[in-house]
Amino acid sequence: MNESPGVADLLGVLAYAELSAFTRMTEDAATLAPTLADRTALCELAVAEYQHFRLLYDRLRELGADPERAMQPFAGALDAWHTQTSPADWLQALVKAYVGVGIALDFYREAARRLDPSIVELVDEVLTDEGRAEFAVERVRAGVAADPAVSGRLALWARRLVGEALSQGQRVAAERPELALMLVESGANDQAEISRLFAKLTEQHGKRMAALGI
Template identity: 80%
Template sequence: MKDSPGVFDLLGVLAYAELSAFARMTDDAAALAPSLADRAALSELAVAEYEHFRLLRDQLAELGADPERAMAPFVEPLDAWHAQTAPSDWLQALVKAYVGEGIAFDFYREAAKRLDPSIAKLVDVVSADEGRSQFAVERVRAALKADPAASGRLALWARRLVGEALSQGQRVAAARPELARMLVEGADDQAEISRMFARLTEEHGKRMAALGL
């Protein structure tokens, strides 16, 4: 159902994820970008995140939900994740934008698979890469070529991002059972759930490999 509590929760968490990503990318572009070209590139990605937020906000309103109310349960856990994973330099910011955001959107796409096709399509649109991978991969790989010793530090950072993301995800799932149920609804058995997590792990591994980590 388009107007089920789980759908409102999914669109609400996505909307706030996009809004907060816009704010964080804007801050990182201003504070950490080593050049004006890099600042402009990350700012363009931030603008794309804001456009995604607008799409989700409008869809919630169209379904009869209050967008602010739909986002409210996710403000604290997502803000906490951002606070706990604030990058200290440009390379950490790029890895966070690519790896941290990537695994989160993988979960959202999994949750949307069994929804009304129009909602699933919207989730695919707003979780699209928007050039994030090429931008991050090119710059991180170039930095690692210049300083191979940075690889270990960034690999540890990526693992921390994923660990914090999973921890916050568990908090959200416990607080919003309708959203958690969407991840496993329709799964025939534990084997399907295991396959889902295998897909998530595989996608994360591909991103790490792409970065050279």
């Protein structure tokens, strides 16, 4: 593999994230969706996540990497995040799909921005929203309108999602230094770069919360 050492890590963590998203969305659709229309819509989004997974899996093979080996280092952290943030109801599942997954994907997009254009293009393609935001925002806002009391509960849930996501992100960065280095420009002040990253992630999170109306 001739790419930078962190590329296999980035594509590996993204591939496992997409596979996990597919699995969790199908589970939530089956167990939490209140109507058949909601179940159908969430399953369609899950299919898009699986298609993204296949793109990443195939690119890893094209680069001469073993996809399973590339994904394995990240399975523990991502599985732990999903276990610790298992939604209790439909609205929590939607907030997780939009806010929790969203901040993780922002992180991966930042990690890719200095790579070869072909890799950047692939990452942009697999991080395409595919309607997840519109689907979640529409239903969460309707839920809050029907019962304003859920707004505070969902805001606390979103805060927990982000806290757990950032904690697991720090764990991954500590265990995979090649991936962490992709977030910092060569010769730059590491702390300043990390501060800039977290400020950008926080800004995007704030926009998502505002869109949800919570």
